[in-house]
Amino acid sequence: MLQNKKILLGISGSIAAYKTAVLVRLLIKAGAAVKVVMTPAAKDFVSPLTLSTLSKNQVLSDLSNNDSWSNHVMLGRWADVMLIAPLSCNSLAKMAHGICDNLLTAVYLSSTCPVIVAPAMDEDMWLHPAVQNNLQIIQQFGNQVIPVENGELASGLTGDGRMAEPETILSKLEDFFLYTKELAGKKVLVTAGPTYEALDPVRFIGNHSSGKMGIAIATEFQKRGATVTLVLGPSAIAAPAGMKVVHVQSANEMFTACTTVFDKMDIAVMSAAVADYTPVTVTEEKIKKSDDFFSVEFKKTKDILKHLGTVKKEGQILVGFALETHDEINNALKKLVDKNADLIILNSLNDTGAGFGTDTNKITIFDKNGGEHQFETKLKTAVAADIVNTIIRL
Ligand code: CTP
Numbered sequence: 001m002l003q004n005k006k007i008l009l010g011i012s013g014s015i016a017a018y019k020t021a022v023l024v025r026l027l028i029k030a031g032a033a034v035k036v037v038m039t040p041a042a043k044d045f046v047s048p049l050t051l052s053t054l055s056k057n058q059v060l061s062d063l064s065n066n067d068s069w070s071n072h073v074m075l076g077r078w079a080d081v082m083l084i085a086p087l088s089c090n091s092l093a094k095m096a097h098g099i100c101d102n103l104l105t106a107v108y109l110s111s112t113c114p115v116i117v118a119p120a121m122d123e124d125m126w127l128h129p130a131v132q133n134n135l136q137i138i139q140q141f142g143n144q145v146i147p148v149e150n151g152e153l154a155s156g157l158t159g160d161g162r163m164a165e166p167e168t169i170l171s172k173l174e175d176f177f178l179y180t181k182e183l184a185g186k187k188v189l190v191t192a193g194p195t196y197e198a199l200d201p202v203r204f205i206g207n208h209s210s211g212k213m214g215i216a217i218a219t220e221f222q223k224r225g226a227t228v229t230l231v232l233g234p235s236a237i238a239a240p241a242g243m244k245v246v247h248v249q250s251a252n253e254m255f256t257a258c259t260t261v262f263d264k265m266d267i268a269v270m271s272a273a274v275a276d277y278t279p280v281t282v283t284e285e286k287i288k289k290s291d292d293f294f295s296v297e298f299k300k301t302k303d304i305l306k307h308l309g310t311v312k313k314e315g316q317i318l319v320g321f322a323l324e325t326h327d328e329i330n331n332a333l334k335k336l337v338d339k340n341a342d343l344i345i346l347n348s349l350n351d352t353g354a355g356f357g358t359d360t361n362k363i364t365i366f367d368k369n370g371g372e373h374q375f376e377t378k379l380k381t382a383v384a385a386d387i388v389n390t391i392i393r394l
Contacts, residue, residue, distance in 0.1 A: 001174045003031035008079035008113075010104045011051075012091035013041025015154040016120035016163035020046055020085065023166040024054040030170060037061065037075065039091060039104045063103050072103060076111030081176065084108070085146075086120035086163045089131055095143070096134035112242060114223070116176060118146040118169055123159030139381070142219045142240030146172050176223075182392060184225035189258060189265045190218040191272035191304070193233030195251045199296065200283045204249075208356040209273035211235030216384035217269055218243060224388060226267070231257045233272055251275045251301035258304050262311065267391060269319040270305040271345075273356070277301060309340030317391060319343040325350065332366055342368050342394060345387060353377040365390050 007027055011017050020036075027034050034055040038048060040062075048059040063072070076082065084091065084104070094105045095117075108115065117138070125131060126148060139145060146169060149162040164172070192214020196204040211232060218230040219240050228243040231254055239245040246257045251274045262268060277298035287294075305320040312318050320341040322332040325348070332346040346364045353360040354377065362377040365387070375386050 001030055002027060002170075002177065005032045005173075005177060006078055006080045007032045007034050007173070008075060008082045008107065008111075009034055009036045009055075010082060010084040010091075010107065011036065011038045011042040011046065012084065012086060012088040012104060013039055013045065014086040014088045014120040014163070015045055016086035017042050017045035019163060019166055021050050021054060023085065023169055024051055026166050026170045027173075028054065028056070030174075032173075033057075035060075035075065035078070037104050037107055039088075039102050041088070041090075061103055063106060072106040073110045075107050076113060079111070079113045081113055081173065082108065082111050082115045083118070083169070083173065084115065085118035085169055087117040088119075089121045089125050092117075092119060092131065092134050092138065095141075096137040114176070114180075114242065115143045116146060116172065117143055118164050119148055119161075120163035121148075121161050122153050122155050123157060123161045126159075126161040137238070140215065140237055140240065142222060142242055144176070144223065179223060180225035182224045183221060183388075186226045186266045187264055188218075188221045188226040188228050189231065189261055189268040190214055190221065190228060191231045191233075191254060191258060191270050191274075192218065193235035194273050195233045195254055195275045195301075196249050197251065197275045197278040197301075198249075198282045199279050200285065200287045202286050205275065205277075205279070206234070207273050207275070209233070209235075210357045211237050211272075212357070212359065213361060213380050213383070214269075214271035215240060216380040217271055217387055220381070220384035220388045221267075224392075229261055229265075231272070233274075251278060251304075255302045255304050255307070259307065259311075262308050262316075263313075265316065267317045267319070268308055269387070269391075270308070271321050272304075273323070274304060275301055276303075303339070305341065306339045312340060317342045317394060319345065319387075319391065322346045323355065324348050329364075329366075332364070336366055336368060343391065351377070363387070367394060 035057045036051045036059045038061040052059045146164045151162045193211030194207045194209040196206045222228045231246045248254045280297040322335045324331045328348045336344040347354045351362040354362040361383045365373040
């Protein structure tokens with residue numbers, strides 16, 4: 001299953017590091033080529049000699065060694081996937097905040113391949129909000145996390161925090177390579193976030209979109225092997241690593257960014273909350289306070305989804321969103337036809353756990369063949385997987 005796959009195993013300092021000897025053996029038996037990078041602390045838990053013998057490759061842990069320098073960029077480029085197991089609390093924090101103080105963190109920060117991590121720590125540490133926050137940050141960067149397991153911990157306590165067993169990690173890697181084949185070679189455009197329409201140099205009209213849903217969709221496409229271009233409006237969420245990101249502010253900038261690349265795309269998912277209107281004039285100087293009432297004249301923005309629907313070629317798949325507050329199904333079906341989309345994803349603001357800013361969403365997908373696919377309320381990452389699966393089936 002892992003025949004000829006190149007796996008860069010990063011080992012950080014945790015007692016679970018002792019399990020990596022078995023893990024490396026399983027990876028090699030499955031046909032993978034394995035190179036190991038360790039943090040200095042990891043060497044206290046498992047011997048580099050054991051790992052170099054099992055992996056049949058020299059184990060690296062220093063950025064420089066006497067007169068030689070470890071090329072961290074080429075290591076990241078060599079790998080099909082970087083697996084960090086175990087991921088300690090400390091290395092997790094470094095990954096989340098871009099700290100580069102050893103070879104493992106240098107390789108991680110310069111890697112262009114997908115990264116999968118298997119955390120390991122004691123339950124109280126694991127549950128600390130700082131750790132959970134860091135975990136969310138690295139997932140938003142596009143890294144995949146193999147869940148910790150429940151059981152006996154190094155402290156003698158029992159609870160969550162055990163690193164997944166080597167066999168589980170192996171099967172996650174097998175799933176990963178199975179998945180990545182699905183959309184290999186496909187080019188995907190995703191829009192995400194709000195747009196800001198300037199009124200003057202200091203003010204804008206915007207909306208509450210966080211960009212979470214679109215970023216989750218872009219990340220899911222990337223996981224399946226697609227080459228992703230993310231056109232991202234002003235969002236507080238960091239764009240994931242490993243995809244082309246075009247930052248835009250206004251609806252007009254988003255229109256230009258999308259229309260420039262759409263021709264080369266196989267799939268386009270318009271999940272951004274684009275402003276429908278923009279001020280007719282943007283003053284060069286700050287608008288000063290004067291009368292009790294103040295009005296602004298707006299003009300329509302260009303509808304990106306609708307435009308792409310008119311230039312869409314045979315074989316291109318175009319997906320839009322409909323965020324509705326009333327008459328949801330009819331409005332969504334109308335958008336499917338009006339915008340010549342292949343799929344419309346409806347979320348209703350009347351559903352709890354759906355809409356802007358939340359970590360969850362509840363969607364119904366309508367396809368151009370008359371199909372209707374309903375899903376339960378789920379984390380936006382899981383909703384993204386449902387959306388990508390529906391697109392693949394189409
Ligand atoms: N959209 C777009 N360009 C715009 C406005 C919307 O590409 N200028 C896209 C959104 O990204 C979304 C879909 O159109 O995929 C639906 O957006 P929505 O604002 O709900 O629909 P509208 O067509 O603007 O209709 P209404 O505001 O009447 O609901």
